[in-house]
Amino acid sequence: MVLRKFCIWNGQSWNLSQVPVFDADIFRKEILEECRSGARVVNLFGALGEEGDIRMFAVISKDDDAKLSLFSVLISKDKSVFPSLTPELTAVHLFEREIAEQFGVVFEGHPWFKPVRYHENFRNVPDCWPGISSKPIPGDYPFFKINGEEVHEVAVGPIHAGIIEPGHFRFQCHGEEILHLEIQLGYQHRGIEKMMEEVTLERAVLLAESVAGDTVIGHVMAYCSLIESLSDCVISPRAEALRALALELERLSNHIGDLGALGADIGFLPTAAYFGRLRGEFLNLLMELSGNRYGRSFCRPGGVLFDLDPGMKDDFRRRLSVAKKELKELAELFFSKPSVLARLEGVGIVSEKTARELGMVGPAARASGLSYDVRTDHAFGMYRFRHLPISLASTGDVFARAQIRWLEAQRSLDFLLELLDQIPKGELCKTVSPLKPGQMALVMVEGWRGEIVHVAMTDPQSKINRYKIKDPSFHNWDGLAMAVRGAQISDFPLCNKSFNLSYAGHDL
Amino acid sequence: MWKIIKARIKQGYRTLKYPKEEPVFPERFRGKPVITGPISLEEVRHKEFDPTGALTDSNGSAVDLGKLLFNEDVKKVCLQGHLVYSQDYRMAVSKREDLILKNNELKLAYALEEKIKKIFGRSLRLREVCAGSCNGCDSEIQALNNVVFDLSRFGIEFVASPRHADGLMVTGAVTKNMELALKKAYEAVADPKIVIAVGACAISGGPFYGGKEVCNGVDSLIPVDLYVPGCPPHPLTILDGLLRILDRLEK
Known part of the structure; x- marks a missing residue:
């Protein structure tokens, strides 16, 4: 039998009926074979089929090919079981747990079958884990435990010591050495995916801005492109350029803020203070542009709401040039100190093999030598016309991740300074026509943490009936758990x- | 060593002159909203642009800053453009009902009771609890600690445990999964204690209002002493609220 292949591009929409439906065996075989030859599972998610069955979609990417292959499988609503792929393909373990939680599908043979976010499923059928949402996390599903003489456990969270979000970390330690870390999240679960299907488009864009407050532009850009794709709206080159400007400002503020946070953690306080202040300069530029320090209300379906006036352009150029100079001085101060390097080098190593196995994305993956960046490999918007060189490291330690942040910040600054001189003309925001019925669309955006993927499906009445969000953190939390294995608790x-x-x- | 000293000299002094001097905001900054003309019920036609009901719940006669997401789209609710944003960053209040902006006036936060103020007035220790935010408000709270805002110069600091704290600063709509943790953190703070709700989510549920997985704000669970509206509020909006309850702003 010849398999019908279906390939899509980033930002494309297509008729739902075009997506091939494979038998379970072929579906599994196809994913495994592709991944064996170097492909990556970009997304694996469920949706309700027409007959109440569960349709599971797989999006596969080959790094040297800008096309994505897409196929699906039907899982019966009455006997919702599917043989797990995880034993053969680690990268899908969390996808499977997510589908199990959302649609009540039991993945047979999954080695660590546990809820992800602790909520009831979308189908009103018995949950895979009875009473999942009635007890506080982790409910009846205990943490992985190591037994042995002098082995001890350290529990942290959900409320942490710093000003950060909630999550639970369970360390299995021998003395100071971390043998295993299990990260249990779900505390931030606000039910965004489900709400996206229930609310109006005017409200959905506000939800998209609140997926992750430090990645406002990244997520809202994905949402807007998705809506534009579903309504055949092509935004103007000017709007594309301004979106890229906002996205890179967001990347700069976060990369530089994190370098400051690293400075604080190793006790090199001058750099913590200077990087922290410099981060604010980029947030203030976003505020200048959009009225909000995180760029809220900037992107809307059809384009952007604010223009970069000629006067602002000169001001931006001047401020970015100053920031570039300051960043260089600060980074040289930070990365040239032997005590800094001693603390960063060789700590928290994620090998290239591990990174690949976990399906890691973004700067963390590039620090481990995986040359993958949506801006280059699945270029979108402005990045189709202007290429950014990929920054790559190979050691996969804290130093490499810090270095990648600095390298990417420099590239972004160069990109912006060049872009400011050549912002094309065009309409700021176009009117978006109603969504097409029975369609599906996929958008990938390289946010500062890595690959953001949004997928939407519309029903025959043109209403969104499935909205799937994937933040880069979804893959990378496993990377963190592996990075600290064998390290000290203080690392x-x-x-x-x-x-x-x-x-x-x-948590969504 | 010389390099560090050189960098220090170059960096100079970066802390804002606030509160001695008023801060300057860019033109597009969306601060306290102003209603410039009458908004009648008939005018409120595009209700879909106000999903949280900041204007439409009162038929346009008032703006509920606790529900407002300070976005651009909400302006479209008023056909004649009668809703605009000013650059006024001062919006923190002591009571939930004070967040309802009527006749463009807001009753800003007032000082804590004399007895409590005596205890906290010169040194306030807060424990931050994020209970289902998007991390936006938390990033702005974090920013308060940087050299520009330099929160500790006012004797206010964030501590690592509720046991060391005089109060909680809470962000997020309070997810079902964080309900218990928030209650426990509140109980762990010794009396007398205060609670500060930061951001639209913590006040009303924000964009998640009415969602199945959230509790629509902090005051449905624990009493709140200071409400700081915004999505997220500017660090100075939070700082202004803190200084007001401590009675540290010159009148």
């Missing part, structure tokens, strides 16, 4: 800051 804060993952983005 954890450092490793954590080098990743700086989103709890809200993971």
Whole structure:
């Protein structure tokens, strides 16, 4: 039998009926074979089929090919079981747990079958884990435990010591050495995906801005592009350029803020103070542009709401040039100190093999040598015309992740300074026509943490009936758990800051 | 060593002159809303642009800052553009009902009771609890600690445990999964204690209002002494509220 292949591009929409439905065996075989030859599972998610069955979709990407392959499988509503792929493909373990939680599908043979966010399923059928939402996390599903003489457990959270989001970390330790870390999230679960299907489009854009408060532009850009794709709206080059400007400002503020946080954690306070202040300069530029320090109300379906006036352009150029100079001086101060390097190098290593196995994305993956960046590999918007060089490291330690932040910040600054001189003309915001019925669309955006993926499906009445969000943190939390394995407990804060993952983005 | 000293000299002094000097905001900054003309019920036609009901719940006669997300779209509710944003960042209040902006006037936060003020007035220790936010408000609270805002110069500091704290600063709509943790943290703070709700989510549920997985704000669970509206509020809006309850702003 010849398999019907269906390929899509980033930002494309297509008729739902075009997506091939495979038998369970072929579905599994196809994913495993593709991944064996170097492909990556970008997304694996469920949706309700027409007959009440569960339709599971797989989106597969080959790094050297800008196309994505898409196929699906039907799982019966009465006997919702599916043989787990996890034993053969680690990267899908959390996807399977998520589908199990959302649609009540039991994945047979899953080695760590546990709820992800502790909520009731979307189908009103018995949950895979009875009483899942009636007890506080972790309910009846205990943490992985190591037994042995002098092995002890350290429990942290959900409320942490710093001003950060809630999550639970359970360390299994021998003395100071971390043998295993289990990260249990779900405390931030606000039910965004389900709400996206229930609310009006005017409200949905506000929810998209609140997926992760430090990645406002990244997520809302994905949402807007998705709506534009579903309504055949092509935004103007000017709007594309301004969105890229906001996205890079967001990346700069976060990368630089995290370098400051690393400075604070290793006790090099001058750099913590200077980087912290410099982060604010980029937030203030976003406020200048959009009226909000995180760029809220900037992107809307059809374009952007604010223009960069000629006067502002010169001001931006001047301020970015100053910031570039300051960043260089600060980074040189930070990265040239032997005591800084001693604390960062060789700590929290994630090997390239591990990163690949876990499906890691973004700067954390690039620090481990995985050359993958949506801006280059699945170029979208402005990035189709202007390329950013990928920053790559190979050691996979805290130093590499810090170095990648600095490199990417420099690239972003160069990109912006060049972009400011050549912002094309065009309409700021177009009117968006109603969504097409029975369609599906996918958008990927390289947020500062990595690959953001939004997928939407519309019903015959043109209403969104499935909205799937994937934040880069979804994959990368596992990377953090692996990074601290074998490290000291006191290395954890450092490793954590080098990743700086989103709890809200993971919990949705 | 010389490099560090050189960098220190170059960086200079970066802390804002606030509160001695008023801060300057960019033109597009969305601070306290102002209603510039009459908004009648007939005018409120595009209700869909006000999903949280900040204007429409009162038929346009008032704006509930606790529900307002300070977004641009909400302006479209008023056909004649009668809703605009000013650059006024001062919006923190002591009571939930004070967040309802009527006749463009807001009763800003007032000082804590004399007895409590005596205890906290010169040194306030807060424990931050994030209970289902998007991390936006938390980032702004974090920013208060940087050299620009330099919160500790006012004797206010964030501590690592509720046991060391005089009160809680809470963000987020309070998810079902954080309900217990928030209650426990509240109980762990010794009396007398205060609670500060930061951001639209913590006040009313914000964009998640009415969602199945959230509790629509902090005061449905524990009493709140200071409400700071915004999505997220600017660090100075939070700081202004803190200084007001401590009676540290010159009148």
